[in-house]
Structures are given as C-alpha cells and as structure tokens.
Amino acid sequence: MMVLVTGATGYIGAHTCVELLAAGHDVVAVDNLANSKVQVLSRIRELTGRDVRFYEADILDGGQVDRIFGENAIDAVVHFAALKSVPESVAEPLRYYHNNVTGTLNLCARMARHGVRRIVFSSSATVYGASVTMPLTEDAPLAPVNPYGRTKEMIERILRDVYESDNAWSVALLRYFNPVGAHPSGRIGEDPNGVPGNLMPYITQVAVGKRQELVVFGDDFETDDGTGVRDYIHVVDLATGHLKALDRIAAGPGIHTYNLGTGTGYSVLEMVRAFERASGVSIPYRIGGRRPGDAAVSYCDPTKARTELAWTATRGIDEMCLDSWRWQSQNPRGYEAG
Numbered sequence: 001m002m003v004l005v006t007g008a009t010g011y012i013g014a015h016t017c018v019e020l021l022a023a024g025h026d027v028v029a030v031d032n033l034a035n036s037k038v039q040v041l042s043r044i045r046e047l048t049g050r051d052v053r054f055y056e057a058d059i060l061d062g063g064q065v066d067r068i069f070g071e072n073a074i075d076a077v078v079h080f081a082a083l084k085s086v087p088e089s090v091a092e093p094l095r096y097y098h099n100n101v102t103g104t105l106n107l108c109a110r111m112a113r114h115g116v117r118r119i120v121f122s123s124s125a126t127v128y129g130a131s132v133t134m135p136l137t138e139d140a141p142l143a144p145v146n147p148y149g150r151t152k153e154m155i156e157r158i159l160r161d162v163y164e165s166d167n168a169w170s171v172a173l174l175r176y177f178n179p180v181g182a183h184p185s186g187r188i189g190e191d192p193n194g195v196p197g198n199l200m201p202y203i204t205q206v207a208v209g210k211r212q213e214l215v216v217f218g219d220d221f222e223t224d225d226g227t228g229v230r231d232y233i234h235v236v237d238l239a240t241g242h243l244k245a246l247d248r249i250a251a252g253p254g255i256h257t258y259n260l261g262t263g264t265g266y267s268v269l270e271m272v273r274a275f276e277r278a279s280g281v282s283i284p285y286r287i288g289g290r291r292p293g294d295a296a297v298s299y300c301d302p303t304k305a306r307t308e309l310a311w312t313a314t315r316g317i318d319e320m321c322l323d324s325w326r327w328q329s330q331n332p333r334g335y336e337a338g
Helices: 011-022 040-048 062-071 086-091 093-113 147-165 199-207 235-250 268-279 303-309 317-330
Strands: 002-006 026-031 053-056 076-079 118-124 170-176 178-180 214-217 232-234 254-260 285-288
Touching: 002 011, 011 026, 011 040, 011 076, 011 235, 026 062, 062 093, 076 093, 076 235, 086 093, 086 147, 093 118, 093 147, 118 147, 118 235, 147 170, 147 254, 170 235, 178 199, 178 235, 178 317, 199 214, 199 268, 199 317, 214 268, 232 235, 232 317, 235 254, 235 303, 254 303, 268 317
Parallel strands: 002 026, 002 076, 026 053, 076 118, 118 170, 170 254, 178 232, 214 285
Antiparallel strands: none
C-alpha cells in the first residue's frame, strides 16, 4: 500500500517508516519538524535502501493536506502527528486541543474528500487516567487526567463517530504504553527537543553527560520501591504493531482498539538499574515531588492484540536499555551531527 505517515520524522514515526518500507509499502511522510529533525530521513534511507516522499507541512493547514492527497494515491494513513508533553499540555491546554484535535479533524476531512477511509491512530494509555484496576484492558473506563490525554480520548471519540456515520471507514485505535529503546543499528532513536519529558531519554542524556542528574518524580507511591511503575515497550515492537494494525484495517471496514504494551510493569528505579547494567554507566538521581496526575502503577493486558493481530512484544527490558544506550552513545548530540 501507499501509506501516508503524519509525524513521520518523530521517534515512533521514524521507526514505523522503517518497518513499513521493509515490509514493501510505499511511504509518503509529512512532518512540520516542530519536535523532530529532517536528518532522520537520510537515516531511514540508509537503513532500508528506499526513499520516502517527504512533505514539510502541518496538518493544521488544510490546503497543504489537500495537496498531499492530490499528488499521491494514498491507500491508508498512520497518524502520529501531535504535541505530546503532559506537563506542557497542562500549561498550554488551548494549544494542545487546537493542534491535536483540529489537526485530526483537518486530516479526516481531507481523507473523506479524497476517498481514503483507512486510518491507524496513535492513541495513548493516558486515556485510562489513574485507574487502580490492573492490568488495563481495552474496555477499562476512560478517565484521562490531563489535557494531552483528553485530546487522545476526544480524537478516539471523533473517529468512532466518523465510523458510525459511514461504515466504510476502517479504523485502528492503538493505545501505547511507554515506548523506549531504539533501532538496533543505533542509527535512529529518540532525540527530543529541549528537556526530555520521558524517562529513558532523560536517563541516556545523563549517561552521556548532557544532563547532570535524573529527577525521579516521587518515591512515596504504593509500589515496592515507592517509584511509579509503568509498562515499557520497545519502539521496534511498537512499530511492528502498526504493521499488524494496518493489515487489520486493510482486511475490511470496522473500528478496533488495541493496547500495545508488554503486560509487565517496571518501576523508575528498576529501569535505572537495568540501564546501568546495560551501559556500565552510573546514573546519579535525586527524588523530586510527584507530578500532578501521575498514577502509581500502569500496565496493560495485551491479550487482544495478541489474539486479533497476531502481535506480541518480543524485546525485554535489557534489550530496551541496550538499544537506548547504543543510540545515545553513538549519537551523543542526537541527529545534530548529521
């Protein structure tokens, strides 16, 4: 298929482009480069021996999106493009609602106009909020506790309504848990602008001396070591989940929701120790206060994805840490050096 990937040069988008190309699909990539680097495109080409057709564009611009659909025979869309920092969403909710929700409305309107009704949507486990019932299944109540999570829930609702209004649509809603790791080649990985909002890139930046110490947000949760427990998933496993979801929506119309995670939770300090083992580097850290809305524990039941998509996460915590370290140690300044 010819697949339009929005947010294609971002962390998950880039890894998914590699897997799509390796599987024989053609990729049309769009990104506004607000939180990514254009250099990732040459790395994708290096890894796959194939080119993507790239548009530096913003899906908030309906005219640009129209042009992309007009110039390419798109069969399906994988939609990553979004702002994704929880603390930033709390500080700037209007910006998050406008970018994430309005951007998706623009995209879907142009898809309908051009007769494209297949979409894989990058949702998030944040839609579940601070649930106390674990593991999380796809029918768990949705109760996001921050604007970022609410934009994801709102987009899920929009896509459900789109399907209800026109059953020709085929939609996969993928609720990610915590992506970490990097391509095993060390050529692509997570390279956030500014201070990382996620645990692993913060750890790796401390390891290469870019940051002085890790701040652990809270050590008084009701967990074995007091730090928050999350379901970490290797980004390549996550990317292959998108291929399986694409196969599912290509098979016929419908709307499907899947958790993508390992089903196992690790605490912040367990991740720090695993990274130290993998890298041989000691990670200094200090304990800070809890962040508003942080749950003590969050991990999923991935049974539905395993059963319906024939997908399962195959890479464990050691491989996640090894690949993260390989990426950061070989690219201490990220993509900046080319």
